[in-house]
Amino acid sequence: MRKQCEKPIRMLKLEALMRRLPANHPKQEKIHNDFRKIRTGYNGERIIGNELNSLSEDYHVLHDLRLCHGESRFFQIDYLIISKSHCLIIEVKNFTGMLYFDRTYHQLIQTKDGHEQAFLDPLIQVDVQKTRLNTWLAVHNFPPLPIETLVANANPNTIIRTTPGFTPILKKITGKETLISKILTLKERYPSEQLTQRQHNKLAKTISEKNTPHYPDILQLYQIDEKDLLKSVECPGCSALQMQYHWRKWTCRHCSYVSKDAHIQTLRNYALLINSTITNKQAREFLQVDSIDIMQRLLSAMELPYSGKRRNRVYNLDRLFQK
Ligand SMILES: [Zn+2]
Missing domain, CATH: 3.40.91 (Restriction Endonuclease)
Structure with a gap:
């Protein structure tokens, strides 16, 4: 082994x-x-x-x-x-x-x-x-x-x-x-x-x-307020937090990079920094997406385990770390 x-x-x-x-x-x-x-x-x-x-x-x-x-x-x-x-x-x-x-x-x-x-x-x-x-x-x-x-x-x-x-x-x-x-x-x-x-x-x-890995609450550890964190989706091309969702894809306002799944890395960051579960509302705020429907589509497409019904669903992000 x-x-x-x-x-x-x-x-x-x-x-x-x-x-x-x-x-x-x-x-x-x-x-x-x-x-x-x-x-x-x-x-x-x-x-x-x-x-x-x-x-x-x-x-x-x-x-x-x-x-x-x-x-x-x-x-x-x-x-x-x-x-x-x-x-x-x-x-x-x-x-x-x-x-x-x-x-x-x-x-x-x-x-x-x-x-x-x-x-x-x-x-x-x-x-x-x-x-x-x-x-x-x-x-x-x-x-x-x-x-x-x-x-x-x-x-x-x-x-x-x-x-x-x-x-x-x-x-x-x-x-x-x-x-x-x-x-x-x-x-x-x-x-x-x-x-x-x-x-x-x-x-x-x-x-x-x-084996019991340690998952420290990193914001608490460094005494950082969640409000201090920069929101929105990170560009896989230039790392700017400048991706905008339009016509079923993310486009970087800074370098014009186009991606279909740039939100996944940003959701991983959310899980690492804030919580391993997320709601539609929390995801919209962190990814800076206005539409409930778009966010629901993005989250559903990832086939994450969830609890709760429809818009009250709580999605579990742990799967994003599996290989
Ligand atoms: Zn870019």
């Missing part, structure tokens, strides 16, 4: 937010900074994911998991690799410059362009994830499996050092070049299979089913 690397929901939400806020909005700078950080992380996870694609079917590879441990408490794992003999948790980083794993103060110190910055020690992060996963397996009645951990840094030009006397921990840190060989070495360390084929598949399936 493969749960592939996809853009995190928060990244999609920030993208939508940057597009839908006026360029001079006071929150833009913070949103841009947060977006850049998430994008760096995501790029790292993609690079590591490409490497992991070369693993055989003997390994289930699951990306970006958020599992519940206790009431409304969650732990997250970047990549979980499951073989029949053991599990491997991979925490992905995408640092540049020089990384120093300080074993005295349990910090990760990045030196870049002469500046030092301290981060949470990812070796501690993975240890916590390991404890949580162990408990999770027991709670869900799976046999105890040895759990290994790795910190994988995606950037190939990073220099990695640690406190003198602690060099063995470097075995738990890898770049993308040595990632696969480290994973294959573990197979030798755990030669005996703990899971049957059936249990192996069931474990990956159960974890995927229990």
Whole structure:
């Protein structure tokens, strides 16, 4: 089983937010900074994911998991690799410059362009994830499996050092070049299979089913008023919010681009920023369409699940995110 690397929901939400806020909005700078950080992380996870694609079917590879441990408490794992003999948790980083794993103060110190910055020690992060996963397996009645951990840094030009006397921990840190060989070495360390084929598949399936992605309310998070959002349909050609619906098609007032389905992307933005359901009235306001009938035709044509009758229908937009 493969749960592939996809853009995190928060990244999609920030993208939508940057597009839908006026360029001079006071929150833009913070949103841009947060977006850049998430994008760096995501790029790292993609690079590591490409490497992991070369693993055989003997390994289930699951990306970006958020599992519940206790009431409304969650732990997250970047990549979980499951073989029949053991599990491997991979925490992905995408640092540049020089990384120093300080074993005295349990910090990760990045030196870049002469500046030092301290981060949470990812070796501690993975240890916590390991404890949580162990408990999770027991709670869900799976046999105890040895759990290994790795910190994988995606950037190939990073220099990695640690406190003198602690060099063995470097075995738990890898770049993308040595990632696969480290994973294959573990197979030798755990030669005996703990899971049957059936249990192996069931474990990956159960974890995927229990995965609970986080859908933050992004407007609340950044304290942004819904009224601040820019309305109307975005042009797929030039990104201007200038599309007008006429004669069953959208035409851009800015670049004359013509589209039949430009409203779909705008409805996706609505779902990411405001709500995963929409009424005809709310859609008319956000897409800036006057006619109830036109809006009903557009929404009906998308064959979205809905509840309610006729003009009081509430359409569910979740399907717009399925592939
Ligand atoms: Zn345009």
